[in-house]
Amino acid sequence: MSLPVPGFEVSRGDTALVVTDPQKDFLSPKGVTWGVVGQSVTENKTVDNLESLFRATKEASLPVFVSPHYYYPHDHRWRFEGSLERLMHDIKMFDRPGPLDLAGFEGSGADWLERYKPFINDGETVVTSPHKVFGPQTNALVLQLRKRGVSKVLLAGMSANLCVESHLRDLLEQGFEVAVVWDATAAAKLPEFDGMAAAKTNYHMLASETLDTVEAVRRVAAA
Structure with a gap:
């Protein structure tokens, strides 16, 4: 028995790209995480594929x-963490001096990749408060x-079995229709x-559809 694929239609007015x-x-x-995620980022061509998604959705005005x-x-004063939370704190991942302080942000590990900045800093993209x-x-x-x-x-970003999958699960519980660009x-x-x-297995079990970037871009352009 194979799982059904409900499908996902990109349509203007109600579809958005979310990148974690x-x-x-x-x-x-x-x-600071390249030693453990670099192989996967390289194999998936994640950096290029995210740029393609940003470009396509901007061109389609989605x-x-x-x-x-x-x-x-203050986050580093938490009294308990899970395993990967502890690691992220220990390696000073995504560190900033404060919520109202951008000192040292430019070029830091918390900053966007340079190639994404024209899409994210265009005055149209919504950058939410941080998830913790x-x-x-x-x-x-x-x-x-x-x-x-x-x-x-349309959901994409880092990392696949953690923030992306956690966003997928919560958005589904909140009543959104979600496709993941794996x-x-x-x-x-x-x-x-x-x-x-692990992530790809769960995407297929949970999402309305699991797409590759080529197909996601095609549907965005056709919307």
Whole structure:
């Protein structure tokens, strides 16, 4: 028995692109996580594919939302964390000096990749408040989507089995229709596990459809 594929139609007025964590600490060889995610980013051509999605949605005048990940000094005083939360704190991932302070942000691991800045900093893209663990329960993404009349989400970004999958699960619970662009994501690969393989399995079980970038761009252009 094979799973059904409900399908996902990109349509103007109710469909948006949501990208999680398009930041240097994940996507640059100089980022603090490159040693564990670099293989997957390279294999999936994640950096190029995210740029293609940004470009296509901007050309189609579809709304774009970025759900970023930042840690401020007060976040490092949490009394308990999960395994990967502890790691992110230990390696100072996405660190910023404060929510109202951009000192040192430009070019840091918390910053966007340079090639994405024309799309994100164009005055149209909605950059939400940061999510703090993996999902959007702690930020303003759902509110911002609702206020713009969005009911369908093309989802991409980093990392595949953590923030992307957590966003997928919460958006589904919130009543959104979601398709994941699987090769515009990537995940940690370690001797004991492959985060990308885990994510792809769950995308197929949860999302309305799992697309590659070529197909996602084609549907955006045809909308």
